[in-house]
Amino acid sequence: MATTPGPTRWLFGDQLGPHFLGDTESPGDDGEQPVVLIESRKVFTRRRFHRQKAHLILSAMRHRAAELGDRCTYLRTDTYGEGLARLPKKALPLSVCSPTSRQAEDLVRSLDGSGDLPAVEVLPARGYATPREDFRRWADGTRQLLMEDFYRRARRAHDVLMDGAEPVGGQWNLDHENREPPPKGADDLGLPHPWMPEEDEIDEEVRADLDRWEADGDVSFVGRDGPRAFAASRTEALAALDDFVDHRLPAFGPHEDAILEGDEWMAHSMLSAPMNLGLLDPLECVDRAERAYRDGDAPLASVEGYVRQLIGWRDYIWHVYWYAGSDYTRRNALEAHEPLPQWFWDLDADAVEARCLSHALRGVRDRGWVHHIPRLMVLGNYALQRGWDPGELTRWFQRSFVDGYDWVMAANVVGMSQHADGGLMATKPYASGGAYINRMSDHCRGCRYKPTVRVGEDACPFTAGYWWFLDRNAKRLEGNFRMKRALDGRHRLKDLEDLVVQERERGSEAP
Ligand SMILES: Cc1cc2nc3c(=O)[nH]c(=O)nc-3n(C[C@H](O)[C@H](O)[C@H](O)COP(=O)(O)OP(=O)(O)OC[C@H]3O[C@@H](n4cnc5c(N)ncnc54)[C@H](O)[C@@H]3O)c2cc1C
Numbered sequence: 302m303a304t305t306p307g308p309t310r311w312l313f314g315d316q317l318g319p320h321f322l323g324d325t326e327s328p329g330d331d332g333e334q335p336v337v338l339i340e341s342r343k344v345f346t347r348r349r350f351h352r353q354k355a356h357l358i359l360s361a362m363r364h365r366a367a368e369l370g371d372r373c374t375y376l377r378t379d380t381y382g383e384g385l386a387r388l389p390k391k392a393l394p395l396s397v398c399s400p401t402s403r404q405a406e407d408l409v410r411s412l413d414g415s416g417d418l419p420a421v422e423v424l425p426a427r428g429y430a431t432p433r434e435d436f437r438r439w440a441d442g443t444r445q446l447l448m449e450d451f452y453r454r455a456r457r458a459h460d461v462l463m464d465g466a467e468p469v470g471g472q473w474n475l476d477h478e479n480r481e482p483p484p485k486g487a488d489d490l491g492l493p494h495p496w497m498p499e500e501d502e503i504d505e506e507v508r509a510d511l512d513r514w515e516a517d518g519d520v521s522f523v524g525r526d527g528p529r530a531f532a533a534s535r536t537e538a539l540a541a542l543d544d545f546v547d548h549r550l551p552a553f554g555p556h557e558d559a560i561l562e563g564d565e566w567m568a569h570s571m572l573s574a575p576m577n578l579g580l581l582d583p584l585e586c587v588d589r590a591e592r593a594y595r596d597g598d599a600p601l602a603s604v605e606g607y608v609r610q611l612i613g614w615r616d617y618i619w620h621v622y623w624y625a626g627s628d629y630t631r632r633n634a635l636e637a638h639e640p641l642p643q644w645f646w647d648l649d650a651d652a653v654e655a656r657c658l659s660h661a662l663r664g665v666r667d668r669g670w671v672h673h674i675p676r677l678m679v680l681g682n683y684a685l686q687r688g689w690d691p692g693e694l695t696r697w698f699q700r701s702f703v704d705g706y707d708w709v710m711a712a713n714v715v716g717m718s719q720h721a722d723g724g725l726m727a728t729k730p731y732a733s734g735g736a737y738i739n740r741m742s743d744h745c746r747g748c749r750y751k752p753t754v755r756v757g758e759d760a761c762p763f764t765a766g767y768w769w770f771l772d773r774n775a776k777r778l779e780g781n782f783r784m785k786r787a788l789d790g791r792h793r794l795k796d797l798e799d800l801v802v803q804e805r806e807r808g809s810e811a812p
Pocket residue numbers: 568569570571572573574576577607610611614615618671672673674676677681698699702704705706709710713714717718
């Protein structure tokens with residue numbers, strides 16, 4: 302029996318999968334519900350985005366509109382308000398799933414039918430595994446927001462990788478089997494090239510529009526244009542998921558943290574961009590991964606590692622954004638106030654000689670994507686060491702990455718990477734010297750600096766930067782017992798004074 306279509310669903314550009322349609326009890330596209338999509342030009346004029354990010358978002362929205370055909374009213378306007386005011390009567394009433402930024406949430410909640418704009422019914426958020434109220438209940442009742450505790454609860458609640466009440470294999474966490482350095486002497490992991498989309502006439506139209514907007518001076522971008530590398534439709538996202546589970550998931554765990562210059566994707570899923578566009582639901586990805594394990598196609602360590610990223614880390618980051626309050630992104634516990642240098646804003650990889658940093662910046666410039674470790678241990682680590690302002694760095698990450706959205710920035714950048722929340726997210730700062738990068742990558746052997754050298758021409762800016770960071774922040778970190786050994790360690794350095802002078806001089810110049 303055909304169901305009655307509900308109110309028209311207003312979809313934001315990151316709510317593009319079938320699970321953003323239908324009612325709260327049984328989300329899913331019933332093939333009937335009318336839809337409104339508003340392409341707001343202001344989103345692209347307000348911030349200078351990576352060219353490939355702007356392309357991906359527009360391509361995904363227009364692909365969704367094409368899929369929905371006559372069911373979709375697609376508006377191209379300057380602002381959301383202008384789009385809503387232009388909606389024909391037959392498109393009302395409207396409902397929307399709670400959006401992913403505070404700004405958008407404030408907007409939809411303000412729409413109560415007074416004034417010129419229509420009222421909008423706001424439904425709970427979708428696209429995350431744990432509902433917001435469940436997180437709040439847990440967080441209110443716990444002393445420390447430990448990700449590991451949250452993750453175990455989610456495993457139980459969704460019955461993922463469980464044997465009754467116990468985790469499959471008897472352990473919740475198989476990190477000790479993962480996180481290996483790259484294979485010795487290898488240039489790549491030897492995996493098949495990941496699935497890539499084929500651009501179509503929608504991409505052609507998007508490219509022409511972006512070229513025109515840029516030529517007209519309406520918008521400007523960072524980064525280079527290039528063939529679209531990430532899924533922009535549900536069909537593409539499912540193909541990318543299949544490809545990952547079949548060819549890369551088995552190798553995901555062991556080299557999760559490793560970097561090889563000749564292997565930009567390693568065994569990563571590259572699914573954050575389509576997932577953050579709402580094209581995939583994390584639980585369906587978890588389900589596919591678990592099936593691969595149960596069928597004997599992928600080892601438990603890799604599958605557990607991947608599941609942890611999704612219903613653990615991704616959800617946790619989402620919830621901290623809402624739970625920690627709107628001033629979280631303004632926190633600056635280490636009082637880091639240096640502005641980001643222009644070469645960094647411009648993604649000028651060629652200005653940088655430090656091989657690890659140049660390589661990471663090149664990845665961002667050319668693709669708008671590098672994996673977790675270059676983000677955390679190269680780009681974020683360098684910013685932390687140099688005392689760059691965490692708010693500015695947050696804006697940099699958000700605009701430069703194809704998968705960057707407001708919600709994902711707060712806890713990842715302000716919390717995890719910059720320790721600007723004073724330790725809510727991580728018990729100690731993710732600061733490390735060249736030794737870590739040397740162990741986990743093949744960068745150092747071709748670099749003009751040496752990871753073991755602290756002072757002089759060959760001094761590695763990460764190694765020297767690490768000690769400078771500790772020395773500069775010694776007072777602020779002295780109460781943290783996990784930092785005691787590192788802080789004490791600096792007193793054993795005979796060249797500490799010279800090092801501090803050298804690094805002050807280097808400051809934020811391209812190393
Ligand atoms: C400083 C910094 C900035 C980051 N910025 C973003 C960002 O803008 N957007 C983004 O989606 N992720 C971000 N991350 C998290 C993580 O680096 C990316 O999700 C991941 O690299 C995306 O590549 P992938 O899909 O191949 O991930 P995989 O390595 O295949 O991981 C699997 C999935 O887990 C999820 N995930 C894992 N860790 C996180 C996390 N910490 N936060 C959110 N999701 C996570 C992603 O959906 C990802 O697709 C950031 C991390 C750091 C330290």
